[in-house]
Amino acid sequence: xxNIASANAIAQVAALIGDAARANMLAxxxxxxxxxxxxxxxxxxxxxxTASGHLARLLDADLIxxxxxxxxxxxxxxxPQIAHALEALMAVAAAGPKRHRPPGPRxxxxxxxxxxxxxxxxxxxxxxADALTGGDHIVLADGAxxxxxxxxxxxxxxxxxxxxxxxxxxxxxxxxxxxRRPHLAGHLGxxxxxxxxxxxxxxxxxxxxxxxxxPAGRRGFIDAFGLPQDWxxxxx
Numbered sequence: 001x002x003n004i005a006s007a008n009a010i011a012q013v014a015a016l017i018g019d020a021a022r023a024n025m026l027a028x029x030x031x032x033x034x035x036x037x038x039x040x041x042x043x044x045x046x047x048x049x050t051a052s053g054h055l056a057r058l059l060d061a062d063l064i065x066x067x068x069x070x071x072x073x074x075x076x077x078x079x080p081q082i083a084h085a086l087e088a089l090m091a092v093a094a095a096g097p098k099r100h101r102p103p104g105p106r107x108x109x110x111x112x113x114x115x116x117x118x119x120x121x122x123x124x125x126x127x128x129a130d131a132l133t134g135g136d137h138i139v140l141a142d143g144a145x146x147x148x149x150x151x152x153x154x155x156x157x158x159x160x161x162x163x164x165x166x167x168x169x170x171x172x173x174x175x176x177x178x179x180r181r182p183h184l185a186g187h188l189g190x191x192x193x194x195x196x197x198x199x200x201x202x203x204x205x206x207x208x209x210x211x212x213x214x215p216a217g218r219r220g221f222i223d224a225f226g227l228p229q230d231w232x233x234x235x236x
Contacts, residue, residue: 011170020044021054025044030115031079031204032117034067035075055075064076087116090172110208115209118190119192119193120202122211124174124211124213124232126183132225135154143172145170145188162188171186173185213232
């Protein structure tokens with residue numbers, strides 16, 4: 001049974017996320033990969049000792065989890081729900097007052113394609129959601145998604161395995177902070193990212209959540225999913 005969060009509990013979580021160093025750490029973990037404390041300290045631009053204190057507080061609040069491999073400890077987001085909450089906060093922040101900072105190459109790369117925990121976001125994520133709904137392969141409503149019978153056959157034909165057991169929602173949406181529209185999350189969203197990585201259509205970018213789209217990927221996404229030729233162009 002899920003507890004109803006009190007105002008104090010909400011304020012405590014918000015205060016933890018509200019610190020700039022901890023927010024940078026959590027944003028780095030939105031890439032979906034577990035990172036060492038030193039890597040997170042670098043993202044947060046703080047010392048190793050300061051990073052250790054921040055990580056302890058995030059662990060105590062169950063916002064992150066730790067995995068041990070020998071003498072090494074790696075940190076990750078505690079659950080997909082934490083990632084959805086962070087992406088929603090990013091959308092709110094992006095819609096706020098404009099900060100007079102000219103966009104750079106990294107900003108554009110993130111807006112084009114990035115990981116949102118274990119699924120794809122940015123213009124690529126939105127284009128895939130549009131293509132699958134436009135082809136009647138999925139139906140989206142109220143933050144959840146239903147895969148049609150035709151959609152199951154379509155996804156199976158292009159090599160996406162939907163048979164894996166999962167204790168998470170099969171298909172749900174996540175509000176995209178840069179496009180301010182929903183992209184696909186849940187088991188289906190994770191399967192789409194795994195498929196794109198396995199096919200070499202996208203590759204992870206070191207030190208960033210951005211996904212680099214390969215030439216094979218630009219062809220593959222259009223051919224397999226019927227994306228429009230100008231899908232990568234910024235929306236008006």
